[in-house]
Structures are given as structure tokens and as C-alpha cells.
Amino acid sequence: MSKVLGFEEVSKHNTPDSCWVILYNNVYDVTSFLSSHPGGVKAILQLAGQDATQEYDPIHPPGTLETSLPASAKLGSIDQRTLPEVEKSPMDDGSAGSARPFDLEECLNLDDIEAAATKKISRKAWAYYYSAGDDLISKALNTSVYRKILLRPRVFVDCTNCDSSTSLLGHKINVPFFVSPAAMARLGHPDGEHGIAKACAQYGVAQLISNNASMTPEVITKDAKEDQVFGWQMYVQVERAKSEKYLERIHKLPNIKFIVLTLDAPVAGKREDDERMKNVGSQLAIRDVVTDSGGDADAGKKKKGKQGGTSVAEMLFAGTASDLTWKTTLPWLAKHTKLPIVLKGVQTHEDAYLASLYAPQIQAVILSNHGGRALDTAPPSIHTLLEIRKYCPDVFGRIDVWVDGGVRRGTDVVKALCLGAKAVGLGRPALFGLGAGGQEGVEKVFKILKEETKTCMRLLGVEKTSELGIKHVNTRAVEQDIYDGPGGLDELRPRLWQAKAKL
Numbered sequence: 001m002s003k004v005l006g007f008e009e010v011s012k013h014n015t016p017d018s019c020w021v022i023l024y025n026n027v028y029d030v031t032s033f034l035s036s037h038p039g040g041v042k043a044i045l046q047l048a049g050q051d052a053t054q055e056y057d058p059i060h061p062p063g064t065l066e067t068s069l070p071a072s073a074k075l076g077s078i079d080q081r082t083l084p085e086v087e088k089s090p091m092d093d094g095s096a097g098s099a100r101p102f103d104l105e106e107c108l109n110l111d112d113i114e115a116a117a118t119k120k121i122s123r124k125a126w127a128y129y130y131s132a133g134d135d136l137i138s139k140a141l142n143t144s145v146y147r148k149i150l151l152r153p154r155v156f157v158d159c160t161n162c163d164s165s166t167s168l169l170g171h172k173i174n175v176p177f178f179v180s181p182a183a184m185a186r187l188g189h190p191d192g193e194h195g196i197a198k199a200c201a202q203y204g205v206a207q208l209i210s211n212n213a214s215m216t217p218e219v220i221t222k223d224a225k226e227d228q229v230f231g232w233q234m235y236v237q238v239e240r241a242k243s244e245k246y247l248e249r250i251h252k253l254p255n256i257k258f259i260v261l262t263l264d265a266p267v268a269g270k271r272e273d274d275e276r277m278k279n280v281g282s283q284l285a286i287r288d289v290v291t292d293s294g295g296d297a298d299a300g301k302k303k304k305g306k307q308g309g310t311s312v313a314e315m316l317f318a319g320t321a322s323d324l325t326w327k328t329t330l331p332w333l334a335k336h337t338k339l340p341i342v343l344k345g346v347q348t349h350e351d352a353y354l355a356s357l358y359a360p361q362i363q364a365v366i367l368s369n370h371g372g373r374a375l376d377t378a379p380p381s382i383h384t385l386l387e388i389r390k391y392c393p394d395v396f397g398r399i400d401v402w403v404d405g406g407v408r409r410g411t412d413v414v415k416a417l418c419l420g421a422k423a424v425g426l427g428r429p430a431l432f433g434l435g436a437g438g439q440e441g442v443e444k445v446f447k448i449l450k451e452e453t454k455t456c457m458r459l460l461g462v463e464k465t466s467e468l469g470i471k472h473v474n475t476r477a478v479e480q481d482i483y484d485g486p487g488g489l490d491e492l493r494p495r496l497w498q499a500k501a502k503l
Contacts, residue, residue, distance in 0.1 A: 003076030014049030066335035117435030125187035132372040133269035139372025142406025157461030172205025180425035183212035183232035199442035264345025356398035364400035410452025
């Protein structure tokens with residue numbers, strides 16, 4: 001018979017010599033696991049003697065507990081009557097605006113969706129999803145730049161039929177947008193990334209699975225339709241063997257059609273909203289324990305000079321390699337995967353040009369500043385798109401160009417397509433949709449954006465996405481902010497061919 005333990009007894013075991021935690025209403029002795037925990041000793045000790053379920057569950061995929069601890073570590077169940085009351089922390093302070101709706105059915109646009117989610121999800125989830133680098137300038141510019149682009153409708157055009165479909169690397173999708181790789185979906189709702197995947201199936205949307213998803217790729221894709229399109233985001237690890245092993249797993253999932261190599265965040269940005277909330281990362285304090293400190297919390301702390309906790313972002317970036325180069329990384333990838341490579345995080349025309357010359361290994365780039373979450377005052381993707389048009393338009397003929405960041409309206413989607421993008425990415429909208437109503441909330445996001453996109457196309461007098469072009473937009477107000485220095489492409493060529501020769 002399983003032993004039933006009271007909370008008062010469990011709470012006494014809160015030291016490195018005797019560390020118990022409550023997970024899913026069971027009590028575990030994790031003392032022997034402390035030194036081998038990937039996040040370090042302090043990550044567990046800050047939750048020692050407590051119910052750690054709410055901190056543990058959104059971050060660890062199912063099965064982690066069973067594979068990490070021996071059966072003997074389970075001491076019994078917790079007497080739930082002895083547990084202290086947990087104070088919920090919804091964002092109910094009216095900061096999203098009292099006029100915004102709460103019910104999903106009342107939401108008319110993506111701002112409504114975000115406001116509804118903000119009132120439902122925990123503070124830690126809101127802080128992680130909402131936060132961006134430094135002063136949030138790039139995050140704001142990602143959205144506001146679209147407002148400065150004007151549309152040029154044509155009249156006397158039959159707009160009875162409208163086809164919003166496009167293709168990503170030859171794979172048809174029903175709408176010209178995809179779900180960007182965004183981590184920790186289960187922070188906002190238990191449906192998590194699997195719920196997003198099921199919503200994608202309903203609307204024919206491609207989904208790029210985050211390297212830091214709160215569910216495994218196997219779980220996320222398990223109910224996928226045969227023609228459903230997924231990409232897998234890759235953060236290359238300092239220990240390359242870990243990335244190589246993960247690639248072996250990805251190759252076994254037929255719905256994953258390409259690898260998205262993320263380059264716009266080699267290190268975590270300074271996201272103050274996330275840090276102020278003393279978020280999951282603060283409580284886990286992952287960055288207090290660096291990878292090469294051998295699991296010694298004090299050694300890691302001395303090496304990094306950090307005091308106190310850190311953010312979810314820094315937790316997720318633990319172990320991520322920052323030494324990637326054209327010369328070394330692409331040849332290494334070529335040895336371990338034959339899947340097409342999509343480079344995420346291109347922010348200049350020079351890097352877009354270089355990427356295009358590495359085709360066919362590289363088949364697309366995603367213009368992105370990481371949702372404004374990395375280097376603040378970095379350019380929005382629309383600026384980079386216009387840079388490419390100005391300095392090296394031949395890139396569009398060599399590889400696909402996708403954009404990411406700031407899309408809130410169907411008119412935003414159409415404007416990006418008019419400037420040469422093949423599709424646009426949705427990061428926060430998918431997460432906030434999930435927070436507002438699980439899978440149904442994500443479907444609501446897709447429904448709103450698809451209808452707005454088709455309405456815009458019809459009012460422009462366009463029947464197919466392939467017909468959208470520069471003639472449909474006026475970008476003069478944006479062009480004054482575009483980079484106006486030397487193209488610099490000639491000096492890139494010698495360096496490129498030396499590197500490419502080794503592929």
C-alpha cells in the first residue's frame with residue numbers, strides 16, 4: 001500500500017542532504033539526483049519541500065520523470081488536505097483594457113485574442129510570451145512598420161474567387177502564414193504544441209516546432225495528417241553530439257520536412273518583463289549553473305558572476321552554442337541531415353545573399369529579429385525585405401524568403417507577400433490563441449487572419465497570392481529608414497567560395 005505523507009513532514013526535507021519534492025500529488029526523494037540534474041542543484045533546491053508541479057509540468061515533456069528517477073525515489077502520495085492553498089495569479093489587473101472581451105467568441109481580431117489570453121494565463125506565462133529585449137523598440141517596430149505601408153487597390157476586377165494558398169519548399173499550405181517556433185506552449189494551456197498542431201491541421205497551416213517545445217516532436221506530430229507540414233527548429237548545442245542525436249529522432253518523423261536553423265539569438269536577450277516576474281527561470285536559476293561547471297552550483301555562480309534568479313529565456317538558452325559560422329556549421333549539418341535547411345534570423349541583405357549562394361542545402365531564409373526578443377533596435381523583417389529588393393533582388397529567384405514578427409492583421413500578411421515574401425510567421429499570436437482557449441483559440445487566430453487576408457486580396461483585386469506584387473503597395477514612408485550604405489556583395493564572394501568548397 002502506498003504511504004500517504006503530510007505536507008508538514010515533506011516540507012522539512014528542503015536541504016541538499018535530504019531533498020523531497022511533490023510532483024503530480026506524489027512525493028519523491030530527489031537527493032541523489034541533485035548533482036546530475038541538467039539545470040544544476042539550485043534548480044531543484046529552490047522548490048525543495050514544496051509542490052513543484054506547476055513549475056515542473058510546463059517545462060518537462062511527459063515521460064521525463066520516469067526516465068530520470070528510479071522507482072525507489074517515489075516515497076508515496078501527498079495528503080492533499082494538508083497542502084497550503086495556492087494563490088492563482090491571472091493578469092486580472094485591467095492592464096489589457098477593460099473594453100477588451102474575455103470570451104473567445106467575442107474576439108474580433110488578434111489584439112482581442114491577446115487581451116483575452118492575458119486575463120486567463122498565469123503571470124509567468126504572460127511575462128515569457130509578452131517580453132522582449134531592453135526597451136521593446138524592435139518588438140513595437142515589428143508591428144508599427146506595417147502601418148506605414150499603404151495599399152493600392154485596383155477596381156473593376158472580378159474578385160468572386162480568392163485562393164489564399166501558397167507553398168513552402170514545394171509543400172502546399174492553405175494560407176500564406178505558418179506558426180513560428182515558439183517555446184513553452186504549455187505555460188499558457190495544457191493543450192500545448194500538440195493543440196497548436198491540431199489547429200494547424202484544420203486550417204492547412206505549417207508549424208515550425210520549437211527546439212524548446214514543452215512537448216516532444218513525437219507527441220506534437222502523432223496525430224498529424226499525411227500532408228501536414230512541419231519544420232523543426234534547431235538550436236545547435238555546445239555538445240554537438242546532443243544535436244546529432246536529436247536529428248536522428250527528427251529523421252524518423254515523416255511530417256517534418258525541413259530543419260530551421262535559428263541564428264538570431266546565439267545568446268538570450270535581456271527581457272526585463274520576464275526577469276521582473278521572477279519567472280520559472282528565476283525559480284530554476286538555470287544560469288547560475290553553467291554547463292562546464294560540472295553541476296556545481298557555486299562554481300557556476302562564481303564563473304558567471306550572477307546573483308539571484310534569471311529568466312525563462314536564459315534557462316532555455318543553457319547549453320546553446322554561440323560559435324556557429326558559415327565555414328564550420330553548414331558542412332557539419334550536411335554530414336548529419338539531408339533535409340533542406342532554412343536559416344532563421346537573417347537581418348541584412350548581405351546574409352540573405354550569402355544564404356542564397358549556399359542553395360540547394362539552404363532553401364529558404366526567415367527574416368526575423370527573434371520577435372524583438374534578442375537585440376533591441378535590430379530591424380524589423382520588412383526593412384530587411386526591402387534591403388534585399390534594393391541590393392540583391394536575385395535572392396528571391398534562388399531561395400524562398402519568409403518573414404517573421406509583428407503580424408497582427410491580414411493586411412500585414414498581404415503587404416509582406418507584395419514585397420516578395422512567400423509566407424509570414426506567427427509566434428505570439430499562436431501562443432496567445434492557445435492561452436485564450438486552447439486548440440480552439442488557435443483555430444480562432446487562424447480563422448480571423450485567413451478571413452482578413454482574403455478580404456484584403458479581394459479589395460486589391462487579386463485572386464491568387466502569386467499575383468501579389470510591388471505594384472499593390474506604397475512603401476515610400478518606410479524606405480527612408482532602410483539601410484543606405486554600400487552593398488558590400490563583391491567582398492563577400494571570395495570568403496563564400498572558400499567555405500562552400502568544403503561542403
